[in-house]
Amino acid sequence: MSVRPQPRPGVMQIDAYVPGKSKAAGVSKVYKLSSNETPLGPSPKAIEAVKTFDHLELYPDGSATKLREAIGAKYGLDPNRIVCGAGSDELLTYLANTYVGPGDEGIFSEHGFLVYRIAILAAGGTPVVAPEKDFHADVDAILARVTDKTKIVFLTNPNNPTGTYIPFDEVKRLHAGLPKHVVLVLDAAYAEYVRRNDYEAGLELVATAENVVMTRTFSKIYGLANLRVGWMVAPAHIADAVNRVRGPFNMNGPAMAAGIAAVQDEEHVAKAFAHNEQWLAWLTKEIEALGLKVTPSVANFMMIHFPETAGKTAKDADAFLSSRGLILRRIDAYGLPNALRLTVGSEEANRLVVEALRDFVKGGNNA
Numbered sequence: 001m002s003v004r005p006q007p008r009p010g011v012m013q014i015d016a017y018v019p020g021k022s023k024a025a026g027v028s029k030v031y032k033l034s035s036n037e038t039p040l041g042p043s044p045k046a047i048e049a050v051k052t053f054d055h056l057e058l059y060p061d062g063s064a065t066k067l068r069e070a071i072g073a074k075y076g077l078d079p080n081r082i083v084c085g086a087g088s089d090e091l092l093t094y095l096a097n098t099y100v101g102p103g104d105e106g107i108f109s110e111h112g113f114l115v116y117r118i119a120i121l122a123a124g125g126t127p128v129v130a131p132e133k134d135f136h137a138d139v140d141a142i143l144a145r146v147t148d149k150t151k152i153v154f155l156t157n158p159n160n161p162t163g164t165y166i167p168f169d170e171v172k173r174l175h176a177g178l179p180k181h182v183v184l185v186l187d188a189a190y191a192e193y194v195r196r197n198d199y200e201a202g203l204e205l206v207a208t209a210e211n212v213v214m215t216r217t218f219s220k221i222y223g224l225a226n227l228r229v230g231w232m233v234a235p236a237h238i239a240d241a242v243n244r245v246r247g248p249f250n251m252n253g254p255a256m257a258a259g260i261a262a263v264q265d266e267e268h269v270a271k272a273f274a275h276n277e278q279w280l281a282w283l284t285k286e287i288e289a290l291g292l293k294v295t296p297s298v299a300n301f302m303m304i305h306f307p308e309t310a311g312k313t314a315k316d317a318d319a320f321l322s323s324r325g326l327i328l329r330r331i332d333a334y335g336l337p338n339a340l341r342l343t344v345g346s347e348e349a350n351r352l353v354v355e356a357l358r359d360f361v362k363g364g365n366n367a
């Protein structure tokens with residue numbers, strides 16, 4: 001082979017992230033239920049903020065001051081400890097780039113978000129996977145994999161794609177068991193959807209510990225996935241380190257303006273929450289009534305399990321649903337080849353999914 005540039009070790013081990021599908025062959029009307037987007041769309045105030053945004057020729061505020069202030073006011077946080085990113089994916093990557101290097105290890109759980117593995121490998125580190133128990137993160141399994149090379153632990157809570165969560169007591173137990181040099185990243189992308197007495201996203205830990213970071217996103221309940229707005233809150237020393245690694249103008253003006261409007265529109269968030277409460281419960285009940293197993297979810301999506309019987313598998317179900325324009329998410333890449341992930345959609349989409357699954361289970365065809 002001729003001499004040519006070679007990526008550094010780890011890079012070619014990365015399987016590039018494959019996003020949820022958005023098309024189905026031969027179907028004109030498509031219901032995209034594959035990427036946990038909100039069926040309600042963003043706040044009308046956020047749409048207005050983008051439409052009226054002026055001065056595209058000027059560089060944006062590189063430190064996202066107003067957006068950090070708006071987030072700080074909403075969540076009761078010191079804006080100096082907030083860092084904004086083009087989606088929380090970018091922040092997860094920055095965290096890996098800041099704390100992980102060749103020879104270091106980063107831990108995440110078996111069915112955790114694929115971006116962690118990519119971020120650790122891209123930083124030159126070694127991904128370490130902790131098995132889960134019944135689709136829940138297992139604190140003991142994570143702690144058992146900590147070595148003196150461990151630099152970072154990623155915990156999604158609630159988890160994607162399983163929809164499960166672990167109680168805050170368990171998160172605190174995980175933190176208490178980690179050496180103080182390890183960064184614990186709490187990815188709370190779906191926190192706004194959860195109302196459980198024993199759940200907390202973990203702001204208290206971030207405020208009191210020197211090694212805990214929380215990442216949040218505007219892509220889910222706020223409905224701004226396309227604009228790429230995320231944020232993290234961290235101890236001052238971590239925010240400072242990440243700000244050195246961060247691209248100087250990583251956030252664009254329209255995205256920041258929309259984020260500010262969205263975070264201030266509590267009524268819209270309440271509406272999105274109420275829609276999800278209603279339809280998550282309805283979908284779970286209706287799909288279970290068809291004889292399919294659904295893992296109980298606290299987020300805006302759920303995992304539906306299919307048998308391995310020929311003609312009845314998750315792959316078959318995916319093909320059947322797609323032919324009706326219902327696009328769910330295959331989750332083989334998460335080690336879950338026998339399940340599909342369904343995002344809670346509009347009332348119309350939800351009813352069509354249940355109808356289609358009923359026909360699929362009965363063995364009907366799509367004639």
Ligand SMILES: *Cc1c(COP(=O)(O)O)cnc(C)c1O
Nearest residue numbers: 087088089113160189217219230
């Ligand atoms: C959707 C999601 C995010 C958010 O990604 P963005 O880059 O903010 O769009 C982060 N973590 C998990 C687990 C997610 O599912």
